[in-house]
Amino acid sequence: MNGLAAHVLFFLALSLPIVVLGAFYSHPEDGPALRSVPKRYTVFVLSCALVALLMLALEALFASA
């Protein structure tokens, strides 16, 4: 499998427990916590993607040889 694709899949997988445990911490009740997971997951992944893009842009601008 392509290295980049594999790492994206690993990232998407590991994001799940991070988001679910975060939701559990925020909501003592199971129902609201689990219902908030899809939105939290989307926001988490998109935010991380944004940070990654920003880092790549900064690298291209300031750190490339």
Added chain:
Amino acid sequence: MVTDLRPSERRGEPTVAVLVTWFLPGAGHVYLGRLAAGLLAFLAVEGLYVLGWLLSDGRTFEFLDPELRGALSTVLTPELGNLGGMLAQLKVVGFGAADPLPYPGGILLGGWLTALSGFANVLLMVHAHLLARTPAAAPRAGISPVLAVAAAWLLPGLGHLLQGRRRRALVVFALLFGFFLWGTWLAEGSNLSRERHFYYWSGQFLLGVPAFLAEVLTGRPPVTGELPRGDVGLLFACMPGLLNVLAMLDVHGVGERRWLGTEAAA
């Protein structure tokens, strides 16, 4: 139903009780007027640390690579839970002699015991916090938060299960234990060694018995070749331990509110 505790109803200031316990196990209980309990707690927690120190000759921190050693390099270890013990070890033996020596045979067990002392003191802090907030005639319901947090550390999800939160217990266990196993498989067991991966091991320690059993049962397999997914495996095995802290905080918050009868007001 108690809605919240006024400062005058408390036995003492919870923050002070926690902070003095962090530095000196049992001091919080002495501050709250529980002299005997404080002395017993001191002996138990520091006894664990001293036993671990003796078994390892105080050399556990020598597992750190020389370039990583510094004033704050041990703050990401479980020993931080027993701040006084950790500072004493750093003050007396530091990171060892300049010339490397063979490690004593008991260093791995000793490292587990000093780490366990750190977590035992965290439980003591939880108890001191609860004790400070508990008036003499307060209603007490459900399982003790101290027991629930200890259970949550021992086995991810067990604290939730003891609180009757079964679905959450199942999800927490499946996610954290599953990712730990996945990570250990990806890293081919190379993650199961404090000597090899000092900081990642500290994260795994927070997963309790599964991490301990994995280390004991596999015998810390040696690395004999290239590990194509070694880095990912380390992350996957370490992250569940860190996330178990969130689970323990969840268990603690709900447990303390139930114990004090303040859940409806939360």
